[in-house]
Amino acid sequence: MQGTAAKRGGFVRVWWGYVGLGLMLTAGIVIAAVLTATPTVPQPVAFNHRKHTEELGLNCEFCHVYVTKRAHAGLPNAQTCTMCHQATQGTSAEAARVTTLLAEGDPLTFNKLFRLESHVFYTHRRHVGIAELECATCHGAIAATERPPARPLVRIDMDFCMDCHREQGQTLDCNACHR
Ligand code: HEC
Ligand code: HEC
Ligand code: HEC
Ligand code: HEC
Ligand code: HEC
Incomplete structure (x- = not known):
């Protein structure tokens, strides 16, 4: 009799273990969903x-x-950036792209x-x-x-x-x- 009770106890513990694991997985999925749902904000250039x-x-x-x-x-807008970036600043590709965009009349919104x-x-x-x-x-x-x-x-x-x-x-x- 007692052996059966102990076995049942073990089974119940394992079962609750699965429930716990399930809850953790669900929580993880919900958190991941919330994080990806937060909109990301795009920008015209990689400002530094x-x-x-x-x-x-x-x-x-x-x-x-x-x-x-x-x-x-x-x-700021294109006008502020133009003060310096009308001519290429530094050596990075992104800085060169800023000068090109300004020359094309991009408003850099x-x-x-x-x-x-x-x-x-x-x-x-x-x-x-x-x-x-x-x-x-x-x-x-x-x-x-x-x-x-x-x-x-x-x-x-x-x-x-x-x-x-x-x-x-x-x-x-x-x-x-x-x-
Ligand atoms: C780190 C502290 C701090 C935080 C954070 C803060 N405030 Fe304030 N707030 C102040 C102080 C100090 C004043 C008083 C400024 C003055 O002397 O005019 C004030 C004044 C104000 C007033 C004017 C109240 C009046 O009497 O008309 C408003 C409205 C206000 N805060 C709204 C906000 C809002 C909305 C947020 C969050 C987005 C916020 N505050 C966050 C410190 C804070
Ligand atoms: C110091 C500024 C400040 C005061 C004072 C203030 N709130 Fe808010 N409240 C906020 C801000 C900031 C948000 C969040 C807005 C957002 O999410 O963009 C907010 C959001 C809310 C919301 C929307 C639900 C939420 O939580 O986002 C409700 C409802 C609300 N407030 C009610 C109240 C009530 C009722 C009071 C007076 C007891 C109060 N607020 C006082 C700044 C304030
Ligand atoms: C040469 C121009 C320039 C200077 C100087 C500058 N910023 Fe900015 N700032 C930007 C641009 C461009 C963005 C948008 C792109 C980004 O987030 O990097 C921005 C975005 C921001 C934002 C986010 C605004 C939003 O849309 O909610 C904050 C906050 C900010 N800056 C704070 C600062 C602080 C604090 C300083 C001084 C220590 C500073 N900035 C100096 C150009 C500048
Ligand atoms: C007490 C809190 C607080 C402080 C201090 C603060 N900001 Fe902000 N800032 C905000 C909030 C809140 C917003 C969003 C306002 C809205 O959407 O109405 C914001 C928005 C901005 C933006 C986006 C454009 C705009 O105005 O909505 C810029 C840029 C910015 N802040 C720059 C700065 C700079 C630079 C400083 C320091 C010189 C500064 N902030 C100090 C709370 C703060
Ligand atoms: C006062 C002059 C000045 C202004 C105004 C200015 N920049 Fe710059 N910017 C520079 C210089 C100088 C560099 C090169 C720095 C280096 O490479 O060490 C630079 C570099 C950059 C880069 C390359 C960054 C990197 O990681 O390599 C970008 C992108 C950029 N600027 C964007 C902007 C934008 C957008 C504005 C307007 C919001 C702006 N800048 C306004 C002087 C300026």
Whole structure:
């Protein structure tokens, strides 16, 4: 009698083992599906932040001209790149391609990477212009990237905003952010 109970116990343990394995596989598949479902953001050229900021010493504001003054920081366009890339810069194939694209009149339209739903109000003027927060607080190490990230480096959701507002005694009023 007792032997049968022990066998049953063993069987049950193995069975639960399979259930556990199944759950782990399912979780893995779901995570993989979510990751691939996050849209990747395409860009016209392989821009290199590290080269232009750390090596060439350009300020963020040189290209993101409204970052201290307006809600949106702004992305550069062909005009900004033309200042230097009208003539070939450096020796890389990508830099040569930039000069060719500019000569062809390509507008070099860059696409937004960090994007909030339209029901949320966020402004760089208050956070950068007034509170003088570091870009990396919200954008991670974008200044050190050597090609455009396919996805935002930091996930900016409601908790991300609320955690800092709570810590720094800033507004938690729904209507301040949702207008
Ligand atoms: C407190 C968080 C925070 C800080 C600090 C911050 N940003 Fe942003 N940034 C955001 C959010 C949120 C968005 C997306 C805004 C949207 O979609 O409405 C964004 C978007 C951007 C964009 C895309 C264009 C735009 O304005 O929507 C650029 C470029 C940008 N930020 C550059 C910068 C730079 C450069 C700095 C530092 C000088 C900086 N940001 C500091 C939160 C921040
Ligand atoms: C102030 C001058 C200047 C401006 C403005 C500028 N660049 Fe550059 N860029 C350079 C120089 C110099 C190099 C070559 C650096 C090297 O190879 O060491 C370069 C290199 C590049 C490269 C090659 C990067 C690599 O990994 O080899 C790309 C792509 C590029 N720039 C794109 C752009 C785009 C797009 C813009 C406009 C948003 C722009 N640049 C604005 C000076 C500039
Ligand atoms: C020479 C121009 C140039 C300079 C200088 C520059 N950027 Fe950018 N930035 C770009 C371009 C082009 C893109 C879009 C392609 C990419 O993501 O690499 C971009 C994208 C970004 C984005 C993503 C914006 C979005 O669409 O959500 C952030 C954040 C950002 N830059 C931050 C910075 C910070 C911080 C600095 C200063 C340390 C800086 N940038 C300096 C040209 C520049
Ligand atoms: C400091 C700014 C801020 C405050 C204050 C705030 N929210 Fe949000 N809320 C956000 C951001 C950012 C998102 C995410 C938007 C996105 O995904 O692009 C969000 C998203 C949401 C969503 C959509 C579901 C979700 O979680 O993405 C709801 C609903 C919401 N907020 C309700 C509220 C309510 C109710 C309050 C007041 C108790 C509130 N929010 C206060 C910034 C804020
Ligand atoms: C790292 C800290 C930090 C983060 C992250 C942050 N904020 Fe703020 N926020 C501040 C500070 C500091 C101020 C006050 C700035 C000033 O003095 O004008 C502020 C002010 C604001 C205001 C103005 C409130 C008013 O009284 O009118 C809004 C709206 C706002 N934040 C929205 C957001 C949203 C939306 C996010 C997320 C996308 C966010 N904040 C993320 C620190 C932060």
